[in-house]
Amino acid sequence: MTTDDFAIKVDKVSKAFKLPHQKSGSIKNALVGITKGKRGYENQVVLKDVSFEVKKGEFFGIVGRNGSGKSTLLKLLAGIYTPNEGSIQVNGHLTPFIELGVGFNPELTGRENVFLNGALLGFNRSEMQALYGSIVAFAELERFMDQKLKNYSSGMQVRLAFSIAIRANTDILVLDEVLAVGDAAFQQKCFDYFETLKREKKTIVLVTHDMSAVKRFCSRALLIEKGDIKIIGSPDEVADQYLFDNLNTEKTNEPVTNESLKPQIKSLQVIAKSPLKLKNDKSFDFDVEYELNQDLPVYLGFSVMHNGVSALEHNSKSVNLPHSAGQKHVVHYSLPLNTFNTNAFKLNVTIFDLKNKQPLGYKVDASSFFVTSDDPTKGGAIFSQGQWSIGT
Amino acid sequence: MTKQNKALLSELVRTDFKLRYQGSVLGYAWSLLKPLLIFVILYVVFVRFLKLGDGVPHYPIYLLLGIVLWNFFAEMTQQSLGSIVGRGDLIRKIRIPRWIIVLSSSISAVINLLLNLVVVAVFMVINHVDVRFTIVILPLILIEVYLFALGISLFLSALYVKFRDIGYIWEVFLQAGFYLTPILYPLARITNLSFQKLIMINPMGQAIQDARYAVVTDQTITAHRLFNGGPYTLIPFAIILVLLVGGLAFFRKESKYFAENI
Numbered sequence: 001m002t003t004d005d006f007a008i009k010v011d012k013v014s015k016a017f018k019l020p021h022q023k024s025g026s027i028k029n030a031l032v033g034i035t036k037g038k039r040g041y042e043n044q045v046v047l048k049d050v051s052f053e054v055k056k057g058e059f060f061g062i063v064g065r066n067g068s069g070k071s072t073l074l075k076l077l078a079g080i081y082t083p084n085e086g087s088i089q090v091n092g093h094l095t096p097f098i099e100l101g102v103g104f105n106p107e108l109t110g111r112e113n114v115f116l117n118g119a120l121l122g123f124n125r126s127e128m129q130a131l132y133g134s135i136v137a138f139a140e141l142e143r144f145m146d147q148k149l150k151n152y153s154s155g156m157q158v159r160l161a162f163s164i165a166i167r168a169n170t171d172i173l174v175l176d177e178v179l180a181v182g183d184a185a186f187q188q189k190c191f192d193y194f195e196t197l198k199r200e201k202k203t204i205v206l207v208t209h210d211m212s213a214v215k216r217f218c219s220r221a222l223l224i225e226k227g228d229i230k231i232i233g234s235p236d237e238v239a240d241q242y243l244f245d246n247l248n249t250e251k252t253n254e255p256v257t258n259e260s261l262k263p264q265i266k267s268l269q270v271i272a273k274s275p276l277k278l279k280n281d282k283s284f285d286f287d288v289e290y291e292l293n294q295d296l297p298v299y300l301g302f303s304v305m306h307n308g309v310s311a312l313e314h315n316s317k318s319v320n321l322p323h324s325a326g327q328k329h330v331v332h333y334s335l336p337l338n339t340f341n342t343n344a345f346k347l348n349v350t351i352f353d354l355k356n357k358q359p360l361g362y363k364v365d366a367s368s369f370f371v372t373s374d375d376p377t378k379g380g381a382i383f384s385q386g387q388w389s390i391g392t
Numbered sequence: 393m394t395k396q397n398k399a400l401l402s403e404l405v406r407t408d409f410k411l412r413y414q415g416s417v418l419g420y421a422w423s424l425l426k427p428l429l430i431f432v433i434l435y436v437v438f439v440r441f442l443k444l445g446d447g448v449p450h451y452p453i454y455l456l457l458g459i460v461l462w463n464f465f466a467e468m469t470q471q472s473l474g475s476i477v478g479r480g481d482l483i484r485k486i487r488i489p490r491w492i493i494v495l496s497s498s499i500s501a502v503i504n505l506l507l508n509l510v511v512v513a514v515f516m517v518i519n520h521v522d523v524r525f526t527i528v529i530l531p532l533i534l535i536e537v538y539l540f541a542l543g544i545s546l547f548l549s550a551l552y553v554k555f556r557d558i559g560y561i562w563e564v565f566l567q568a569g570f571y572l573t574p575i576l577y578p579l580a581r582i583t584n585l586s587f588q589k590l591i592m593i594n595p596m597g598q599a600i601q602d603a604r605y606a607v608v609t610d611q612t613i614t615a616h617r618l619f620n621g622g623p624y625t626l627i628p629f630a631i632i633l634v635l636l637v638g639g640l641a642f643f644r645k646e647s648k649y650f651a652e653n654i
Contacts, residue, residue, distance in 0.1 A: 017652060075651065079487040082648035098485040105407065107414050116403050120486055124399035 006091055007172050007203035008054040008077060013086035015047040015072055046072045047227045049086070054172075056091070057201045059194075061214040061221035061235055063242050069227040071176065074098070074207050078174050092171030092203070095121065099176070101161030106150035110141060110160060113149050117164045131167050139163035158186065166193050172203040191216075211239040215379065236342070236376070243344040244277055244370045261361035266291040267328075270349050270366035277370040280337040280383055284369050288331045288349055295325045297354035302333070305346040305365075306381045312339075315352070340371040341383040397492060404496035405503075412500070423504045424511055427463050431456050438576050448578050449609045450521050453512065457607060458575040458600045460508045465541050465596055466566050468501035472545030473552050473562055480654040490647040494549050498542060505534070516607070526606040533603045536632065540595045543635030550646040553653050573597045579613045592618050595628040 018041040046069045054060045064070040075081045076088060078096030103120050104113050114135060118128040136142055139159040149157065194217050197204055208214060214221055214235045221238035223230040223245075231241055261268060273285040288300055301315035314333075322329045347369075350362040378384050393401075413419045435452055438444045445451030475497040482488060516523070552558045573596045574582075582588050591597045598615040605612040619625045 080484065080651045094487075096485075096487060102485045103482050105411065107411055108407065112407070112410065116407055119400045119403035120482070120488065122396040122399070124395060125402070 004091060005056055006053045006089075007056045007058070008091070008094075008205070009089040010050060010052050010077070011087050011089070013047060013050045013076060013083045013088060014045070015069075015076060015081065015083050016043050016045045018042070019044050045227060047076070047083075050224075050227075050229055051086075052222060052229060052232055054203060054205060056203055059198055059204045059206065059217050059219045061218035061238065062205060062207045062224060063209070063211070063214060063221060063238060064224035065246070068224045070207050070224050073224065074174060074176050074205070077205060090172065094172040094174060095168045095170040096174040097165055097176065098174075100158055100165060104149055104157065104161065107148060109148055110145040110152065114145075114160070114164060117161065118167075121164065121168045122170075123167070135160075135163045135167065138166075155183070155186075162186070162189065170202075172205070173197065174205045174207075176207045177209070211243055214239045240342055240370075240372065247276060247344050247368050247370050259361075259363050264293055264296055264353075265351060265361040266293050268349065268351055268361050268363055270347065270363060272367045272369065273332075274369070276368065277372065278337065280340050280342075280371050280373045282337055284335045284337055284371075286333055286335075286347065286367060288333070289328055290331075290351055291328045292323060292325045295323060296360075297321075297323050298360065299352050299354050300331060300349065301352060302347055302349045302366075304335070305348055306343060310348075311345065311381055317354075337371050339383050339385070340373075341378055341380055342371060342373045343381050344368060344370050345381075397489060400488060401492050401496055401499070404492065405499045408496060408500045409503070424507055427460060427508055428511065430463075431459050434459065434576060444577050444581065449611060450516075450519055451578075453515055453519055453521055454578075454604050454608045454612075455576070456515060457512055457604055458573075460505070460512055461537060461600050461603060462570060462573065462575050462596065463508070464501060464505040465537060466570075467504065468498050468538075468541040469544050469548060469562065470566070471497040471501055472541075473548040473559060475545075476549045476553055476650060477654055483654060484651050490650055491546075491643065494542075494545055494643070498538070498545060501541075502538065512607075521608060524606075524610070526610070529606045530603060533599050533606065536595070536629075537599045539636055540599070540632045543632060543637075543639040546639030546643040547635070550643045550650075553646065553650055569594075569596065573600060575600065588613070589618060589624070593624070593627045593631075595632050598628040 020041045050073065062070050062073060072081065074096070075098070076083055077090075078094070078098065079088075079090070080096070080098070101113075101117065103116055105116065108116065111132075114132060115125065115128050118131070119125075123131070136145055139156075139162070141156060141160055144152065144156065152160070191213075194204070194206075194213075198217065204217075206213070206218065218235040220232065221235045222232045223238045223242055225245070230245075231238060259268070267290060269289040271287045271289065273287060274282065278284065288302075290298075290300075292298070298321055299316045299319075300321065301313065303310040303313040305311065316331065321331060345368065346365050347367040348362065348364050349366045351360050352358065353360055373383060375383075409420075413422055416422060418425065435455060439451055439455065445455065448454055472494050475493050476483065476490065479493045482493070483490065548558060548562060572591060573594060574591060579588055579591065579597075579601065582591065592601065592613075592615045601612055601614050602616075605614045615625050615628060
């Protein structure tokens with residue numbers, strides 16, 4: 001390995017914050033603290049002995065749950081925070097985007113903000129003058145540039161900020177959750193920008209919650225958990241581990257299940273019978289257990305949810321379910337997973353009145369499961385059953 | 393300074409200037425009007441009513457120059473004090489050299505000073521003040537005051553990140569400094585020689601008196617005259633040097649943790 005093929009080298013970095021017990025930065029408190037011999041703050045360790053390297057030209061993903069330390073790591077890479085221990089070497093010019101439109105001032109006009117923001121990105125006035133036309137055209141804001149920024153809609157502000165940001169001429173980009181804002185059209189612009197960056201062989205570090213973006217763009221990724229690196233590896237490996245970990249922690253906090261029952265229903269339970277992580281050549285089996293307060297013909301329905309969208313639904317109208325009151329009934333369902341791809345899924349179950357088809361009770365996030373597949377050529381939530389063939 | 397930093401500095405100064413008089417009808421004119429109005433008040437009370445300046449030639453100019461220099465010092469230190477905290481949004485989200493922020497707020501104060509000096513020049517012409525060759529040392533005195541204010545600004549802006557009390561403390565300090573510096577009164581009015589010497593150890597006292605000597609009248613008690621050119625003459629400069637070096641070191645050390653402490 002040559003010495004200069006890295007873009008960022010993180011060596012045994014630790015970071016802790018002193019959190020005051022009582023938020024007040026005054027001299028009196030400092031004095032009182034000293035005289036009482038109490039320090040009045042807590043040392044919160046956010047990163048512990050983290051080491052890794054980002055190579056030149058890599059699209060490197062950093063993922064982790066909220067509070068895992070990934071934002072701190074990002075700010076350390078960006079040179080905004082200083083590590084307590086260890087060192088970070090950056091080989092080349094690095095530009096961080098922690099947020100779009102940093103330094104935007106609502107009292108300045110769009111035009112003035114473009115120049116200010118450009119200066120923060122390292123452009124001087126004549127360079128900005130040359131870029132100005134294309135920035136405004138890309139943001140589609142020609143008519144608004146002499147208005148104050150406070151009169152812009154938030155969408156217009158984001159468009160302007162993004163339009164400036166993509167001009168940044170730099171070797172290494174550090175991006176944080178830029179994808180989280182904006183509508184679908186804007187996200188598409190972001191994705192196009194990422195593709196461009198990849199083609200230009202720029203080094204990119206992306207911090208995100210969006211596992212599909214990780215799988216789509218990253219060449220390598222890192223999963224961080226409680227200030228430690230859990231794994232560094234291929235984006236698929238990291239994204240799958242992240243999704244699986246999320247499922248598990250949701251399981252341990254059981255009461256997130258959202259339940260609502262009408263008086264006719266005494267109870268509605270869903271019990272998973274299969275392991276929660278399974279390959280797509282298996283079936284996911286579960287029982288639905290219900291008890292009625294009055295004798296009433298009912299039917300069940302479930303939907304398998306993926307990212308908040310129903311991927312699959314099935315109701316039991318074709319079956320006569322037992323409906324005597326005062327006794328628990330159990331219904332079993334076996335869901336073959338051969339149509340599912342690697343991803344996390346959730347199960348919503350609803351019980352309906354057979355006569356008027358009105359819901360009597362439901363359980364949202366009644367269970368969740370994680371599917372894995374062996375076929376790396378297939379992506380998305382649904383496992384394609386199609387075939388490629390050459391010619392017509 | 394790199395090309396990027398220069399561009400950033402000029403853009404920050406521009407923004408400061410645009411935003412300062414945002415929404416006021418007279419706009420930039422206020423940066424001249426404010427010291428002029430204060431001057432008029434002080435002139436009426438201290439020169440007309442109390443006759444403090446009797447015996448000093450061109451006392452109104454003498455007074456105006458002192459006020460302008462002191463205002464510059466007060467404005468620069470007060471603006472710099474809050475500059476790091478005020479730009480917290482930048483510091484927490486982007487990597488820019490922290491000192492640029494202090495420098496940009498100091499430069500807006502310098503611009504104001506230069507505008508005010510134009511007013512002083514106009515009054516000098518109206519008052520028929522003879523311009524002597526000593527005026528050439530005025531730029532050096534201005535640089536001295538700037539460096540003094542810069543050293544203090546570096547300390548204050550870094551301290552203010554952790555202790556917001558500094559804002560109030562510095563206000564009181566400035567108020568005390570205004571009266572302990574011979575701005576309103578000629579130094580000769582203090583009859584106790586030890587007190588005179590004590591006052592002239594203060595770099596602002598020394599600088600204002602030197603500026604008056606250089607620009608308005610040679611009948612000014614300068615530090616050089618007071619200490620007979622002895623080693624005490626150097627004390628104000630030593631204070632400035634210590635503050636500047638100490639301020640730079642302190643600011644450098646603290647600036648690593650600005651982002652997390654703001």
